[in-house]
Amino acid sequence: MDNYPLVVADLDGTLLTDEKKVSKENLIAINKYREKGGMFTIATGRSQKTVLPLLRILNIDMPMILLNGGELFDPKKGVIYSNYVDETIFEQVIDLFIDSDFGIMTFYKDKIFIPDFKPAHELYLEKQRDVKLEQLEEIKKFNKVNKILLVGNVKKARDMLLSLEQKIKKDINFVQTDDVYMDVLPNNISKGEGLKNLCEFLKIPLKKVVAVGDQMNDLSMIKIAGYGVAMGNAKQEVKKWAKYTTKDNNNNGIAHLLYEIMEKYSPI
Template sequence: MRYKLVVTDLDGTLLDDKKNVSEANLEAIKRIRDLGILFTVATGRGERAARQFLELLEIDIPAILFNGGEIFEREKGPVYSKYLPKPIYNLVIDHFIENEIGIVAFYHDRIFIADFKPAHEIYLSREKVKYEKVDDLKKIDVVNKVILVGDVSYSIRKMKELEKKTGININYVQSERFYLEVLPDGVSKGEGLRQLCDILGIERQSVVAIGDNMNDLSMIKIAGLGVAVANAEESVKNAAKLVVPSNNEDGVAHLLNKLAKGEI
């Protein structure tokens, strides 16, 4: 069989708009596994927010978390992690702390919020995860990433201001409508997929990757078969070799069933 591994994004791709995995998707995942094709996820979620889906999907090989910043085994924990440099982290906190953007910081399975703002409700209502309230985010020494929650266009403008002011290039990417994620330098889902392929001993041309948002673009470009769901951003669909039905129409199942039948 031409393809040996399928990697899917979660939010907006495998998950429907209610954050559920359909029976059709679950059945299709079982079908390709029975054929010997490996299956895992690549998500911007961290360990806490991803775990329920890793367990539901019975992910038995490493998953890509934190948009490529971590390779994670469900039973063993992280096998690779990259962290946001403290000077960059402090610059971002200082630059955004006084405006209406909600700042959420992550360290493995811990989530931190300080100076609670209305924008934080967007994150908490969507992700439904527990967090730790802290007095000062800058007292956290090590983080995997930061999410800026709220008006992404505004956040991007502010990030460009910060880069111009400091002369420092900062790695950031939009992952959802209200999320701009600040990541360690060089981290992306595409680089996470390279790491995963090395761990599994699989050529990238044997990988199918499917996603919907800008943080999926890098892995869609480097996979042997890059796929977008119909609800994906236009630039993601333009980069994909195949577009399948939307996340609310079992697009992943559509892809996997074609794969199982040898039609792709």
């Protein structure tokens, strides 16, 4: 029988409901999986600030993947590693979007900066409640960032970034993380790379890992995990690569997956 001692789950659209809650059913299933010897952690595009309140609910005391693979964070020991967007690319992206209708947000560890407040930022605050955005009018002066988040029309953002790549003759690492989010990340950073680093840190083979998510930024880890899983509400491209599709995030998809693993496989 195959065994999967580690489950790594995305947060938004996966472990969390559309109301940004962790269901009682999911919590019970996570605890049962742990009781059988399994480990459970998260891989998210969120930063420390927006994750910490959930850690107390989820009782996660092991390393997790933050900022779409840009940071490996241990709630007991702090940051294990952190990566930053190339400064030239950072400046070019800010220049491109600063006068647009996109909401620009830059992330540095547990801080989130904006150059000015635009209606698009409301879309973020509706999804991420109780988050403080710090305004920096000269945002380019703080150019050491873990990621840039562009809030707005993701198709338009993609087209603009592709045109910028051609102009500056450099690859830009960007990925859609929500219907209205486009992340610009450090070079060679993804949740897949984050999962490789997490497994190396924990000394667990990738083939022994379950990775589950719903969005395009989850695809890299779903592809390389031993058992890649899509949520019922996942993008079709994600479902295409997954070995299994569980229920959606509003119907305890994580609980359904964990019981499936405990019944058919073994955590240890």
